[in-house]
Amino acid sequence: MGIHVIKMPDIGEGIAEVELVMWHVKVGDAVSEDMILADVMTDKATIEIPSPVHGTVAMLGGEAGQVMAVGADLIHIEVEGEGNLKAGAALASSPKAAPHTGGGASATSSAAPGAAPSAPAASAPAAGVAAAHGSLPAHGGHGGHAGNGGHGAHATPAPVAARVARAPGERPLASPAVRKRAWDMGVELQYVHGSGPAGRILHEDLDAYVARSVQGGTSAAPAGYRESHTEQTIPLIGLRRKIAQKMQESKRRIPHFSYVEEIDVTELEILRTRLNEQWGKERGKLTVLPLLARALVIALRQFPQMNARFDDDAGFVTQYGAVHLGVATQTDSGLMVSVVRHAEARDMWSCAAEIGRLADAARTGKATRDELSGSTITISSLGALGGIVTTPVINHPEVAIIGVNKIVERPVVRQGGLVVRKIMNLSSSFDHRVVDGMHAAQFVQAIRTLLECPAMLFVE
The missing domain is CATH 4.10.320.10 (E3-binding domain)
Structure with a gap:
């Protein structure tokens, strides 16, 4: 019998360390070739580590949440034959796993990080530790x-x-x-x-x-x-830690300001319903998002400074002709930003299909690194839970984000009469270093004009 050592692989792109997100095996488990052993995360994506051999897990090189150097011993597997390390050799012979301190691999300036990890195995460390304090005196309410x-x-x-x-x-x-x-x-x-x-x-x-x-x-x-005295400490691991770093970086580096406008989407909803009735089975159902995406693309022709990324270290803004539209997607593991490439070249059905495909990929953990990075402007929507007003956080290093609130029926005065209309608020945030308040307002008003007169979405 021998020991086969699997080291933390060199994933490329100059990455020197990665975070160990999840174990799929524990000591004593039998493993087979190509079986997934662990999930590790770079600054952009979650990567599965398969086993190259058959054998039994002899030792694990770290715990979930630890940041490990490339080349560190990830796992020891006992195999038939000699293996690539003598039996009984200590893990100390290889680089140690760095303890997780919350710093880890720094968040990059791309869109929200990688694909969600797969479901945790039974051997994965618990997310939190409950501490019951039964010795505390009971309290009767007075x-x-x-x-x-x-x-x-x-x-x-x-x-x-x-x-x-x-x-x-x-x-x-x-x-x-x-x-x-x-x-x-x-x-x-x-x-x-x-x-x-x-x-x-x-x-x-x-x-x-x-x-x-x-x-x-x-x-x-x-x-x-019943009185409850439990406490739970939940470490930020994997995607959740990347999201925390990303949000902290965005709020720390970007002076946000928000602009909220009320939009009458009654005509838009009538059009959307008719399009779905006529073309839904053949081309797929349309939601509000692809219609908003089209309005955004058209408005950006007049306000190209919104479709930009600001490198505040170098001190320059890059405006893009291509609209790589980020769409914030909620998954079981946290928020991801999927990227619809070249939204300016897509019709509404193509855009809708791509948004749906990317959302499914993100939620099932199958989204690639390229599908989760490189956005130039982002849309954030909470759907029916969208509330009245939100203050979305800009996806650094972009300079603008458009937040979609829920559609509600409200009484509106039109031509001296009271009518019921479908109203939706847009809550948008901008980087005040490079976007002036007047330009932000004009940009949102341009979107409003297109959505309130949706025939204009089809006029070129």
């Missing part, structure tokens, strides 16, 4: 009064036994005298059974409740009223 002055003889630890369930917000029936006594005793009437008419709580009920508590009653409180 703790400041539990040992109140002249009623010290009645003071008792807040009872935890013999509790009854009441609906949230239901007020227990009791006389003022009973309420005063319960207050002084530190008893929460919500948990006391009432034996009087209509369930009224009597003095005898208080005495019985306290007696059962002192005797060590164990009846549990209803789930909605």
